Amino acid sequence: MPAIATEGLTKDFAIGFWRRRPYRALDGLTLSVEQGEVFGFLGPNGAGKTTTLKLLLQLIFPTAGRAEILGKPAGDVEVKRRIGYLPESPYFYDYLTAEELLTYFAGLTGYDRRERTRRVASLLDEVGIGAERRLQLRKFSKGMLQRVGIAQAILNDPEVVFLDEPMSGLDPLGRREVRNLILRLRERGCTVFFSSHVLADAEALCSRVAILAGGRLVATGRMSDIQAFQVRGWELVVGNLAGPALEKYRSRIQRVTPIADDRFALELAQESPPDGLLRDLIAEGARLVSLNPVRHTLEDYFVEQVQKQAHSRMDDGVKESR
């Protein structure tokens, strides 16, 4: 049984004040996340990531399709007992202290008084909130609120946890702590479904990712299996090399960019691995400065996909108008 399964999940919002017309925020999402996976849900702003999470939490209702969590319909109270959720830029009751907020949520989750006290204290320790736990949340910084948000999301020791942009608003130290926390959750066997628009987060944590653009799923799988992120070529920087010596190998190089008198950046095609050329250049007396694979960045990929989506929508529009 998958931890999360969606089939044709679609959501339209009505937009416009006078003549309301539907805007499709999510279009036929079919997805399956296995138990124990850390699953990255990637996409640019407005791709439909938060919409999907809200559908999975039943904060909004689908226009079409269905979603199941742990084999039961999303929104079922029994399912909610076994899951956790961190909303994007969370806001909590600012008149409560961190301790009171978590105690309140622990009460709603069903823990008795003694268990509430024990869990709340250990969770606040886990997310690194010390003496501030007795301060009202209105005095918390964004990063501190994010920690409280994470604490409330894992309060019930969930089997599946949904994190909407968990790194947003955090400083580098905070980001590292959240990454470690996600890894700890994975060690406990918890399924983590998190949305992000930062490729590095996904690369560091995820067993699989799905990429969403313009409300549509454009790719899913392991990062290394996704065509867009495979190596597209190489960038080789060599030093201590004279220009004429390089001319002999010009046919094996796509582009040469001089950096200094004796230093060049060489772009090589994907189908010509750099090993042979590098060996020959070193024989000419060159020195290796750096060698990097060239990949699409997530940003490039998003831009490309969004442009494709826009074209396909325009095409649909043209067909409809005919």
Place this chain on the structure above:
Amino acid sequence: MRAVRFIAINVFRESVRDKVLYNLVLFAIMLMAVSFLLGQLTAGQDVKIIKDLGLAAIAIFGLFIATFIGIGLVSKEVERRSIYSLLSKPIRRQEFILGKYLGLVLTLAVNVAAMTAAYYAVLAYMAWKAGGNFLPGWEAPALDPMLLKAVAMIFLQLMIVTAIALLFSTFSSPALATALTLALYVVGHFNADLKNFDAVVTSRPAAFLAKTLYYTLPNLSPFDVKAQVVHAVPVPVGYLLFNTAYALIYISALLTAATVIFIRRDFK
């Protein structure tokens, strides 16, 4: 019911932290100031006036709390997005509505109880100053327990207003919800006029519309028994029970409507 209890207690805590109970201080000061002034100005009417004024003040202060906090019960949660994490907990949306309602009713109960205590304290002071609890011309004793009947009716009225505010806050903006709630409160006090509207109009559709509105809109004027208790006109227990039954049925209908709207609502 466990979730309802936790949500209700949290609403009460929010009111306390947001200093809603400060209104009690204002109420007490106002009542004491007025009683002092009346003591200087009137002869023999002061207790009756303070009784009437005190009950009116309890109703008005309660109305402001019921309306202004009532409309924020749901809309504030949605606006500030605190509802996202709350609804991801194992609670049902109907429990959220009921918990919010009962939390505000609890806040009102504490407020009304404290205002009533201050009210009786001022009356006790006036009786002590006048040299007796029942002087000729007062029609009823200063510390008349019958005043509690009027307080109970005010409280029921406030429970209805809270339910109206909660209903509006499930689907409209805070400003609109406030306007609609206060409008219905005013309409509710003149609703009885609609009952016999058919006697003054000849148009059958107009008469039908008036009758429909009479039965649909809240009928709040029967809850106003201030004049009776101040002037020692008996208020039968049957009348109070009938009003209570009406209030409970009307509140149930309002909360059901609020729940029906809320459980289908998207939180974008």
